[in-house]
Amino acid sequence: MSRDLVFEIGTEEIPAKFMNKTLEQLKEVSEKSFTENRINFKSLETYGTPRRLVLYVKALDEKQEDLETELKGPSKKAAYDAESNPTKALLGFAKGNGLSLENVYIKELSGTEYVYGRKHVSGIAAKEVLKELLPEILTSISFPKSMKWGNKSFRFARPVRWLMPIYGDELIEFDKDGIPCSKFTRGHRVLSKDKVEIDRAENYFDILKREYVIVDQNERREIIQKQCEKIAKEKNGVLIKDEELLEEIVYLVEYPTALLGSFESDFLKLPKEAIITPMKEHQRYFPIENEKGELLNNFIAVRNGDDSFIDVVRQGNEKVLRARLSDARFFYEEDKKVSLDDCVEKLKHVVFQETLGTIYDKTRNIMNNSAYLADCLNLDRDSKNKLDRAAYLAKADLVTSMVKEFDELQGIMGREYALVQGEDAKVANAIEEHYMPRNAGDAMPASIIGSVLSIADRIDTISGCFSIGIQPTGSQDPYxxxxxxxxxxxxxxxxxxxINLKSLIENAIKPFYNKGIIKAEVSNVIDDINEFFKQRLRNVLLDRRYDYDVIDAVLKTGLIDIQDALLRIKELSDWKSQQDFLSIAGSFNRVSNLAAKADSLEINGELLAEKAEKELYESYTEVSKLFRDAVEKRDYYNALKSLMLLKAPIDNFFDNTMVMVDDKCIRRNRLALLKNIESMMMRFADLSVIVVSR
Structure with missing residues (x-):
C-alpha cells in the first residue's frame, strides 16, 4: 500500500533569486533521504511560491523495505579453537550483531575462510520514519544568505512560520523548535481567509488554487507568459522577452494577473535602454515594441492577485513608472550638458581600489593595454586612433547622473552620450562593447575595437589584483x-x-611595478596569472565538450596563445578519433618515459653506432624541418602527419637498441636523441598524456 505525502514549509517571503536552487536542493536531499531509509515512491517533485516550499511525493510506501545484510566476522582460525569451540572473538561478533551461533556460516574470501552471518531487519511504518526524516530535510536546506530568529536552533532564508506534513489523510506530528505542525496552510495573503485546512495530500493543489494560490511554479510561468503575450498582441506589439525577469516574477507572485499600463509618448525621446532599465530592473515590468523593434509607450505588469480593482492597480503602476522616467529624463538632459572629456577628469576623484588607485588611473592603464594589443594585432592607423579615443572615454559615464541612478546602464549611456557629442560611431559602440559579455550567455563584442578594449580593461583588473595579492581563493572572488x-x-x-598571453600580462603589470605596489616577485605574479588563465581555459574547453586528456596534452606544453591552443586541441581531437593515432601515441609515450632521464640535448653523430639509432636520427632530422615549417604556419594537420613518419623508426629503435647501456657517453647520446624528439613533439602537445581507448 502507498499514500501521497505533502510537506509544506510555510515562511515569510523568500527572495525570488534563491528559489530555483533551493527547490533543486530540496528535491535532491529528499530523494536521498527516502532512498537511504528504504521507503519507495513513484515520483517526487518540489514546488515553491514566495512564502512556501513544498515537497510532494506520490505513492510513498507505508512501510520501509525489510533489510537483509550479510555481516563479515573474524577469520575461521580466530573464531574457533583447536577443539572447534567458539572463541571470544566469535561470541562477541554474534552478540554485537544479534546473531545466534546456529546462523553463522563459513565463507572463503581471497583464499581465507571467514565467519559470516545474515541479519534481517524488519522495516517499520513510514509514518514513524517520517517523524525523524522530515525535520532533517527541513534543517538540511542551505541558502546563499540565511538567518536565525527567536530561539530556533537552525538557520533558514526567512523565518519558518508553519509546517504542514500530511501523509494520505494523516498528520505527521513532530516538534521542531516549537514550530507548529498542523493540517492548516495559508492561502493568498489578501484574497484568502487566514487558515485553510487540507484534508488529504492529493487535494492539496486544488484546495489552494481555490484560495488563490497556484503552487506549481511551472503553471504560474505558463500563465504569465500567455497573459503577457496576449496583451502585447492586442496592442499590435511584441513582448520583449527576458527569461531572468520572468523567472523572478514567477517567484514574486502566487496568483498572477497581467495588466497593461502606459506612459506618455514624450518619454520615448529617451534612449531605449534608459526606458527599459527602470521598467525591468526597478519595477519588474515587461516592455513592448513594434515589429520594427521600436519601443511602444506601454508596459505589462504582473499583479499578485486577481483582476479586482485592476484599474486602480494600473494607475498606481503608471504613476510609479512615470516618476522613474521623469528622473531618467532629467538626468539625461543634465548629463548632455557635460562633455565626456570633462567626465574623464572627474574620474581622478573616483577610487577604483584603495591600493590600485582611481578610475582615471585605470583609464590610463586601459589605454596602454589597448595600444599594446593594437600593435600585436596589426590594426590600421584609423582603428588605432578610434581605439585610443574609446579607451580614453570608456569609463567617463560612471560619473554621470544617469549611471549613478541606474548603474545597469554603464557603457550603454557612454555610447549614447558619445553619439550625442559627435564621436565616431565605432568609438561610441566600443564604449558599450567593452563591458561585454556582462554575464554568462551574454553577447560578445561585435567589433574588433570593442573586443580589444574589453580585453584591455579586464587584463588590467586581473593583473592589478594579482599584483597586490587579492586573487581569488576558494569561493572568494570579490572582483x-x-x-x-x-x-x-x-x-x-x-x-x-x-595574442601572446605572457607578453600581454607583462605589459599589463608594468604600471603596478612602476608604482612599487607588487607584493611578490614579478616573475611569480606573471606565472600565477598565466596559470590562472590556463585553468579557466581548461574549464571553458571542457564546457565545449573537448576531451580532458586532449586539453591537458596541449596545455601541458604551456599557454602562450589561447587561440593557437584551441587550434591544436581541435586538430588533436580529430586525430584521436582515428585508429592510426593509437600507434603513434604509444610510440611517443615510450620516447617521453626515457627522455625524462636526459640531461642534455646535444647529439654527437660520431657516437651513433647502431643502424636503428642512425635511421632514427636521420628521420628525426628530416621530420623536424617538416614539422617546424608546418607549426610556424599553424598547419597542425601536416604537423601531426609529419610526426607519424617517426613511428616506424622509433619502434625499430626500441626493438633493436638498448638505451640504458653501461657506456655513459653512448647512453647520454641516445637519451639526447630521444629528448630532441620529445622537445619537437612538445611544440605541439604532450602526446604521452593522451588516453587511448583500445
Missing part, C-alpha cells in the same frame, strides 16, 4: 576575476585573435 578571465578567453576565441 569576479574568474569571470573576467573567462570573458577574455571567450572574446579571443570568438574573434580568433592570436
Amino acid at each position: 569576479a576575476l574568474r569571470r573576467q578571465a573567462i570573458s577574455i578567453i571567450n572574446i579571443i576565441l570568438d574573434q580568433e585573435l592570436h
Whole structure:
C-alpha cells in the first residue's frame, strides 16, 4: 500500500533569486533521504511560491523495505579453537550483531575462510520514519544568505512560520523548535481567509488554487507568459522577452494577473535602454515594441492577485513608472550638458581600489593595454586612433547622473552620450562593447575595437589584483576575476585573435611595478596569472565538450596563445578519433618515459653506432624541418602527419637498441636523441598524456 505525502514549509517571503536552487536542493536531499531509509515512491517533485516550499511525493510506501545484510566476522582460525569451540572473538561478533551461533556460516574470501552471518531487519511504518526524516530535510536546506530568529536552533532564508506534513489523510506530528505542525496552510495573503485546512495530500493543489494560490511554479510561468503575450498582441506589439525577469516574477507572485499600463509618448525621446532599465530592473515590468523593434509607450505588469480593482492597480503602476522616467529624463538632459572629456577628469576623484588607485588611473592603464594589443594585432592607423579615443572615454559615464541612478546602464549611456557629442560611431559602440559579455550567455563584442578594449580593461583588473595579492581563493572572488578571465578567453576565441598571453600580462603589470605596489616577485605574479588563465581555459574547453586528456596534452606544453591552443586541441581531437593515432601515441609515450632521464640535448653523430639509432636520427632530422615549417604556419594537420613518419623508426629503435647501456657517453647520446624528439613533439602537445581507448 502507498499514500501521497505533502510537506509544506510555510515562511515569510523568500527572495525570488534563491528559489530555483533551493527547490533543486530540496528535491535532491529528499530523494536521498527516502532512498537511504528504504521507503519507495513513484515520483517526487518540489514546488515553491514566495512564502512556501513544498515537497510532494506520490505513492510513498507505508512501510520501509525489510533489510537483509550479510555481516563479515573474524577469520575461521580466530573464531574457533583447536577443539572447534567458539572463541571470544566469535561470541562477541554474534552478540554485537544479534546473531545466534546456529546462523553463522563459513565463507572463503581471497583464499581465507571467514565467519559470516545474515541479519534481517524488519522495516517499520513510514509514518514513524517520517517523524525523524522530515525535520532533517527541513534543517538540511542551505541558502546563499540565511538567518536565525527567536530561539530556533537552525538557520533558514526567512523565518519558518508553519509546517504542514500530511501523509494520505494523516498528520505527521513532530516538534521542531516549537514550530507548529498542523493540517492548516495559508492561502493568498489578501484574497484568502487566514487558515485553510487540507484534508488529504492529493487535494492539496486544488484546495489552494481555490484560495488563490497556484503552487506549481511551472503553471504560474505558463500563465504569465500567455497573459503577457496576449496583451502585447492586442496592442499590435511584441513582448520583449527576458527569461531572468520572468523567472523572478514567477517567484514574486502566487496568483498572477497581467495588466497593461502606459506612459506618455514624450518619454520615448529617451534612449531605449534608459526606458527599459527602470521598467525591468526597478519595477519588474515587461516592455513592448513594434515589429520594427521600436519601443511602444506601454508596459505589462504582473499583479499578485486577481483582476479586482485592476484599474486602480494600473494607475498606481503608471504613476510609479512615470516618476522613474521623469528622473531618467532629467538626468539625461543634465548629463548632455557635460562633455565626456570633462567626465574623464572627474574620474581622478573616483577610487577604483584603495591600493590600485582611481578610475582615471585605470583609464590610463586601459589605454596602454589597448595600444599594446593594437600593435600585436596589426590594426590600421584609423582603428588605432578610434581605439585610443574609446579607451580614453570608456569609463567617463560612471560619473554621470544617469549611471549613478541606474548603474545597469554603464557603457550603454557612454555610447549614447558619445553619439550625442559627435564621436565616431565605432568609438561610441566600443564604449558599450567593452563591458561585454556582462554575464554568462551574454553577447560578445561585435567589433574588433570593442573586443580589444574589453580585453584591455579586464587584463588590467586581473593583473592589478594579482599584483597586490587579492586573487581569488576558494569561493572568494570579490572582483569576479574568474569571470573576467573567462570573458577574455571567450572574446579571443570568438574573434580568433592570436595574442601572446605572457607578453600581454607583462605589459599589463608594468604600471603596478612602476608604482612599487607588487607584493611578490614579478616573475611569480606573471606565472600565477598565466596559470590562472590556463585553468579557466581548461574549464571553458571542457564546457565545449573537448576531451580532458586532449586539453591537458596541449596545455601541458604551456599557454602562450589561447587561440593557437584551441587550434591544436581541435586538430588533436580529430586525430584521436582515428585508429592510426593509437600507434603513434604509444610510440611517443615510450620516447617521453626515457627522455625524462636526459640531461642534455646535444647529439654527437660520431657516437651513433647502431643502424636503428642512425635511421632514427636521420628521420628525426628530416621530420623536424617538416614539422617546424608546418607549426610556424599553424598547419597542425601536416604537423601531426609529419610526426607519424617517426613511428616506424622509433619502434625499430626500441626493438633493436638498448638505451640504458653501461657506456655513459653512448647512453647520454641516445637519451639526447630521444629528448630532441620529445622537445619537437612538445611544440605541439604532450602526446604521452593522451588516453587511448583500445
